[in-house]
Amino acid sequence: MKDASQALAAYARDDAGRLVASLTRSLGDFDLAEESVQDAIVEALRTWPDGGVPDKPGAWLRVAARRKATDRLRRSATQQRHLVELAELDVAGGAAGIDVADDRLVLLFMCCHPTLSREAQLALILRSVLGLTTAQVAKAFLITEPTMAKRIVRAKRKVTEARIPFEVPTGADAQARLQEVLTSVYVMFNEGYLSAGPEHAARTDLVDDAVWLASLLTRLLPDEPEVVGLQCLFALHRARDPARFDRQGEIVLLKDQDRSLWDRAAIEATLGALNAALRTGQHGFFLCQAAIAACHATAKSWDETDWGLIVDLYDRLCELADSPVVHLNRAIALSHRDGGEVGLAELEPLAQELDAYHLFHAARAEMLKQLGRDREALACERRALQLTANPAERRLLERRLASSGLYGE
Amino acid sequence: MKYALLIVEDEAELSSLSDAEREFQEIVRWFADLRGQRKVIASGRLESRKAARTVSWKERTPVVTDGPFLEAKETIAGVVLLDVESDAAALGIAKSWPSRRGYKIEVRPISQATYEGC
Numbered sequence: 005m006k007d008a009s010q011a012l013a014a015y016a017r018d019d020a021g022r023l024v025a026s027l028t029r030s031l032g033d034f035d036l037a038e039e040s041v042q043d044a045i046v047e048a049l050r051t052w053p054d055g056g057v058p059d060k061p062g063a064w065l066r067v068a069a070r071r072k073a074t075d076r077l078r079r080s081a082t083q084q085r086h087l088v089e090l091a092e093l094d095v096a097g098g099a100a101g102i103d104v105a106d107d108r109l110v111l112l113f114m115c116c117h118p119t120l121s122r123e124a125q126l127a128l129i130l131r132s133v134l135g136l137t138t139a140q141v142a143k144a145f146l147i148t149e150p151t152m153a154k155r156i157v158r159a160k161r162k163v164t165e166a167r168i169p170f171e172v173p174t175g176a177d178a179q180a181r182l183q184e185v186l187t188s189v190y191v192m193f194n195e196g197y198l199s200a201g202p203e204h205a206a207r208t209d210l211v212d213d214a215v216w217l218a219s220l221l222t223r224l225l226p227d228e229p230e231v232v233g234l235q236c237l238f239a240l241h242r243a244r245d246p247a248r249f250d251r252q253g254e255i256v257l258l259k260d261q262d263r264s265l266w267d268r269a270a271i272e273a274t275l276g277a278l279n280a281a282l283r284t285g286q287h288g289f290f291l292c293q294a295a296i297a298a299c300h301a302t303a304k305s306w307d308e309t310d311w312g313l314i315v316d317l318y319d320r321l322c323e324l325a326d327s328p329v330v331h332l333n334r335a336i337a338l339s340h341r342d343g344g345e346v347g348l349a350e351l352e353p354l355a356q357e358l359d360a361y362h363l364f365h366a367a368r369a370e371m372l373k374q375l376g377r378d379r380e381a382l383a384c385e386r387r388a389l390q391l392t393a394n395p396a397e398r399r400l401l402e403r404r405l406a407s408s409g410l411y412g413e
Numbered sequence: 414m415k416y417a418l419l420i421v422e423d424e425a426e427l428s429s430l431s432d433a434e435r436e437f438q439e440i441v442r443w444f445a446d447l448r449g450q451r452k453v454i455a456s457g458r459l460e461s462r463k464a465a466r467t468v469s470w471k472e473r474t475p476v477v478t479d480g481p482f483l484e485a486k487e488t489i490a491g492v493v494l495l496d497v498e499s500d501a502a503a504l505g506i507a508k509s510w511p512s513r514r515g516y517k518i519e520v521r522p523i524s525q526a527t528y529e530g531c
Contacts, residue, residue, distance in 0.1 A: 227461045275433035282440045283420060283516065284491035285456030295441055302434045313438065316445035 008052040013135075015061040016045055017216065020135025023069050025107030028170055034114065035160045036076060038132045043076075044068035045135055108133060109224045110172055112217075116185040117168045124159035125188045126195075131156060134213055144196075144210050182225075186234050186290055189217045193238055198394065214238065229281040233291030236281075239274040240297035243267040255400045259306045271301045289324045292317050311341035328357045336367050344374035362391035366401070415454065415496050416503040418510075419519040422490040439511035447495070447506065454494040462488050487517070494523070 020041055027037035044065050058064040115128040123145075130136045130144065142152035173181040196210025218235040225231045247261035256262075278294055287295075296317050303309040318334035331354055339347025348371050351364070358364035369384035382405070389401040447453045467478050497503050500522065507518045 227458070229458055272433055275437050279433060279436050279440055282437070282444070283422075283513075284458035285420065285444065285493050286458035286491065287444065287456070295437075298437055299441075302437065310438065313441055313445065316449065317441065320445070320448065 008057055009049065011057045011061060012048050012052055015065060016135030019062045019065050020045065021108040021111055021133040023066060024132045025111040027069065027073060029107055031073070034163055036073060038160065040073035040076060041069045041135065042131065042137065043072035045137060049137065108220065110170055112185050113172055113181055114163065114168055114170060116188045117163065117166065118184055119166050120159055120162055122188065122191060124155060126192055127152060127155050128159050129188060130213065144207060182230065186230055189214050190234060197241065229284055229286040230288040230290045232277055232281040233288065233294045236274050236278045236294035237290060237297055239270060240294060240301045243270040243301060253396065255396045258300060263305065266301065287320060289321065292321050292324065311337055315341050328354050332358060332364055332367060339371050339374065344371040347371045360391060362388040365391065414499065415494065415523040417521045417523055418493040418495060418507055419489050419521065420491040421487050421517040421519055423487045423515045436511060436513060443509065443511055452495050452497055454496050456491065456493040458491045459489050
């Protein structure tokens with residue numbers, strides 16, 4: 005039973021996106037293509053566990069998806085024309101196992117069209133590029149299946165209404181559109197890496213999906229420094245994975261991590277790719293983020309961290325993305341380089357905008373403690389705790405409150 | 414004075430990895446320092462040579478061919494445009510580039526007339 009669904013997950017990942025893309029291209033109808041592939045996956049989920057995994061699962065999915073498309077088209081008389089196209093596609097490609105061109109990049113650009121909200125983008129990517137079922141997508145986002153189903157329907161309606169063309173954008177907005185795709189994958193990674201939901205400290209499936217997408221993008225756009233940057237960023241985070249949680253499943257902060265547990269070989273290998281990208285001078289948002297992660301990954305200890313270099317990289321990031329969270333992280337790096345006083349001054353202008361962000365208050369607490377202002381620090385930690393939904397993060401803050409000796413006052 | 418540093422990459426020699434950590438720190442520092450001193454006007458990668466097209470002329474008719482003008486194993490990977498006080502400063506910056514097997518830098522002044530006219 006488990007084997008069948010694992011096999012399906014693997015084939016869905018390899019083939020679903022290709023299939024949705026090639027059907028979208030030949031039928032000119034993303035919604036129809038996407039629904040048909042989804043139907044095929046749902047059917048596989050139903051029949052594979054008992055009947056066994058077919059000999060050629062990829063071909064099975066292709067045939068099933070095409071049959072589902074035919075069924076859907078028969079039901080709507082107005083779409084007879086597409087039926088002919090579909091039949092021609094069958095003839096051209098044979099009944100099974102055709103080589104479909106890799107249109108997944110196009111599909112990714114379509115799913116990440118700026119008219120769609122980030123949530124909608126992520127839902128569409130997971131369903132149509134990675135072949136997750138609506139139920140699986142709903143679970144990943146910790147919402148109910150009907151809510152997710154509605155979100156997907158709305159998103160697809162938008163794609164249709166906005167007449168988003170099925171092509172890789174070129175021209176002036178090409179870079180902005182790529183950044184949109186990368187940002188979606190980045191949000192997916194973060195969502196999974198440290199989820200804000202109440203049940204799971206880490207949702208590794210989402211992390212795996214995001215990493216898979218990043219490597220797909222690297223294969224499709226190998227020379228693009230931002231794509232390399234995103235992949236390096238993920239790789240460097242994952243290299244530190246073994247040290248992120250202790251045996252009880254509690255978060256271990258970077259400062260306290262056992263660096264001997266980090267995957268040195270992975271870090272070395274990543275630096276090679278990162279260096280080549282950095283040498284081109286094309287220093288975008290994700291390449292700079294990766295460089296910051298590399299500063300941490302290469303520091304022998306917390307105390308030997310090159311905060312000067314990190315502050316410089318944040319300066320560059322602030323030029324690229326003037327977001328309060330980037331400024332917050334820059335202030336934290338500054339507080340390590342120049343002391344808590346300087347860090348606190350940098351936080352001041354962010355206080356209003358980030359008041360609901362728990363890490364703002366946690367950072368503030370850290371700086372106040374650095375200056376021996378323990379009572380004010382305690383108030384900030386309490387505020388951070390109030391704002392945190394993630395159980396592992398909550399326990400971390402509770403432990404800190406308890407160890408302050410002022411707990412309960 | 415404005416200069417272009419052309420970062421020339423020789424793919425044939427870009428194989429052996431040596432001390433990636435030190436290289437990383439040096440390269441980030443190099444760019445950060447120049448940016449901090451406001452000497453970089455712009456910097457960026459050039460798309461791969463595969464994306465290059467060459468326009469040439471037969472008599473007076475332009476002919477576009479795919480691929481780079483020069484066949485070479487070397488390729489210009491990136492460009493850094495500098496604004497510095499002197500020729501010596503531009504050369505000095507190029508010399509301070511964290512050296513690495515497989516890379517060369519071509520330093521070219523940008524003609525005064527070129528940018529004052531824009």
